[in-house]
Amino acid sequence: MKITSRFTVAVHTLLVIYHFEGKEKTTSEFIAASVNVNPVVIRRALLSLKAAGMVEVKAGSGGASIVKDLKDITLFDVYRAVDSVDGDIFHFHENPNPACAVGKNIHAVLDTHLADAQRALENELKKVTLYDLTQDLERRL
Amino acid sequence: MKITSRFTVAVHTLLVIYHFEGKEKTTSEFIAASVNVNPVVIRRALLSLKAAGMVEVKAGSGGASIVKDLKDITLFDVYRAVDSVDGDIFHFHENPNPACAVGKNIHAVLDTHLADAQRALENELKKVTLYDLTQDLERRL
DNA sequence: AAATGATGTAATGTCAAGCATTACATCATT
DNA sequence: AATGATGTAATGCTTGACATTACATCATTT
Numbered sequence: 001m002k003i004t005s006r007f008t009v010a011v012h013t014l015l016v017i018y019h020f021e022g023k024e025k026t027t028s029e030f031i032a033a034s035v036n037v038n039p040v041v042i043r044r045a046l047l048s049l050k051a052a053g054m055v056e057v058k059a060g061s062g063g064a065s066i067v068k069d070l071k072d073i074t075l076f077d078v079y080r081a082v083d084s085v086d087g088d089i090f091h092f093h094e095n096p097n098p099a100c101a102v103g104k105n106i107h108a109v110l111d112t113h114l115a116d117a118q119r120a121l122e123n124e125l126k127k128v129t130l131y132d133l134t135q136d137l138e139r140r141l
Numbered sequence: 142m143k144i145t146s147r148f149t150v151a152v153h154t155l156l157v158i159y160h161f162e163g164k165e166k167t168t169s170e171f172i173a174a175s176v177n178v179n180p181v182v183i184r185r186a187l188l189s190l191k192a193a194g195m196v197e198v199k200a201g202s203g204g205a206s207i208v209k210d211l212k213d214i215t216l217f218d219v220y221r222a223v224d225s226v227d228g229d230i231f232h233f234h235e236n237p238n239p240a241c242a243v244g245k246n247i248h249a250v251l252d253t254h255l256a257d258a259q260r261a262l263e264n265e266l267k268k269v270t271l272y273d274l275t276q277d278l279e280r281r282l
Numbered sequence: 283a284a285a286t287g288a289t290g291t292a293a294t295g296t297c298a299a300g301c302a303t304t305a306c307a308t309c310a311t312t
Numbered sequence: 313a314a315t316g317a318t319g320t321a322a323t324g325c326t327t328g329a330c331a332t333t334a335c336a337t338c339a340t341t342t
Contacts, residue, residue, distance in 0.1 A: 027318085043317095043319070044319095044320090047319075057317095059318045062316065062317040062318070
């Protein structure tokens, strides 16, 4: 019923790396201390972000760094990178009765509207870049 | 991770009542046959729709009827009536570290954007009335 | 007023998803 | 080689939704 916290965790992770890169060793453990979750959760987030080409992670020596311009990463990109939603956000009841006029057509009648709503949410996430967030963050320090 | 099927079930329920009112006795069992769920699920949906002033349910004798103009009921109204989402649609990680510059401000930086996205989804649902759906349904018969 | 048929609602079991955590093999650097 | 970190599997826990059973209550009909 809620969109997985992997999403906010991943955003948080990127901001920590950006903020502390160069000053601190941005290991999964260090990041985990800011997010306040188990380091494994951060490693998984980093794997997703790495697969999406946003960060680089040094195995062995440790530490993550950002390898893509934050102006080119939107909240939607992160949302996608960590698979915040698999498929549709609305859960449709499984087997409407095809022998009923309503049951037979309920999908045809509803699906596009549900998809529109989901798209509206996602489009909103596309409007915000990670760079925007870092600027907002700076302003608050 | 998905919005409860109570929502699509409730929409389906309203359409069944509208479509069969007068022709069939629209009991929870009858509706359940079209939606293909347990009648109790329909009764619960009807309770919510009744509380929202959309339907009337005859206890004892049985059968539900619509008591509000379908042009005045949007998908959002139904979504709300059945409590599709409790509070926020995004799940934020619980305890960001307040001793960290990022952890301390992550909520301030993210919350409004997440709220905007949720609002975008909900606004989209406000654009569609149940009447629109019945018209679309008619066209397909 | 009894019988019927439906609703209102509590209680329970099941199942899946997400999260947290442990453990350990692997890797790069010192 | 030793160290310190990542990659990843495995496990247990908890929560939430859904399905179902059961039954008291109610309105109508006979």
